[in-house]
Amino acid sequence: xxxxxxxxxxxxxxxxxxxxxxxxxxxxxxxxxxxxxxxxxxxxxxxxxxxxxxxxxxxxxxxxxxxxxxxxxxxxxxxxxxxxxxxxxxxxxxxxxxxxxxxxxxxxxxxxxxxxxxxxxxxxxxxxxxxxxxxxxxxxxxxxxxxxxxxxxxxxxxxxxxxxxxxxxxxxxxxxxxxxxxxxx
Numbered sequence: 001x002x003x004x005x006x007x008x009x010x011x012x013x014x015x016x017x018x019x020x021x022x023x024x025x026x027x028x029x030x031x032x033x034x035x036x037x038x039x040x041x042x043x044x045x046x047x048x049x050x051x052x053x054x055x056x057x058x059x060x061x062x063x064x065x066x067x068x069x070x071x072x073x074x075x076x077x078x079x080x081x082x083x084x085x086x087x088x089x090x091x092x093x094x095x096x097x098x099x100x101x102x103x104x105x106x107x108x109x110x111x112x113x114x115x116x117x118x119x120x121x122x123x124x125x126x127x128x129x130x131x132x133x134x135x136x137x138x139x140x141x142x143x144x145x146x147x148x149x150x151x152x153x154x155x156x157x158x159x160x161x162x163x164x165x166x167x168x169x170x171x172x173x174x175x176x177x178x179x180x181x182x183x184x185x
Contacts (some may be wrong), residue, residue, distance in 0.1 A: 014121035032057035095141035
């Protein structure tokens, strides 16, 4: 029996290879490679896999534009690292498929239906096929994300900052901290 070792970047590529010929799936992978070997593998995968393209590290504005134009966001992390992009997906109303890692579960909740086991390309491919072919699947993911959307609402964030600053200002010497007039260190 041959066992392929899965790495962070290749779960998505491996899932793309498992898609049936009728699929129109295309995966655009943004993010810097962790080392030269990973970069070489990502470049080879891009050359060999017509459903996968690695664009490396991109400026934030470009990454947000790609996200906003996508039907789905994939988080294939083994550890943390996805919480910021999950927040961006919430703000952009883009459904998420994610490994069951603490950062995603902490934001989307333990019952979110878009999780798959770390490194499980077959489970990811099954979810991707559902997203592509099953009526209502993406809408169901969006609905499941709704409770978390409040976390990224600008009015809520402004209110949280206002409350924090007011709390700091109410402490002895806090007005200097908030106003920036405190002693330099």
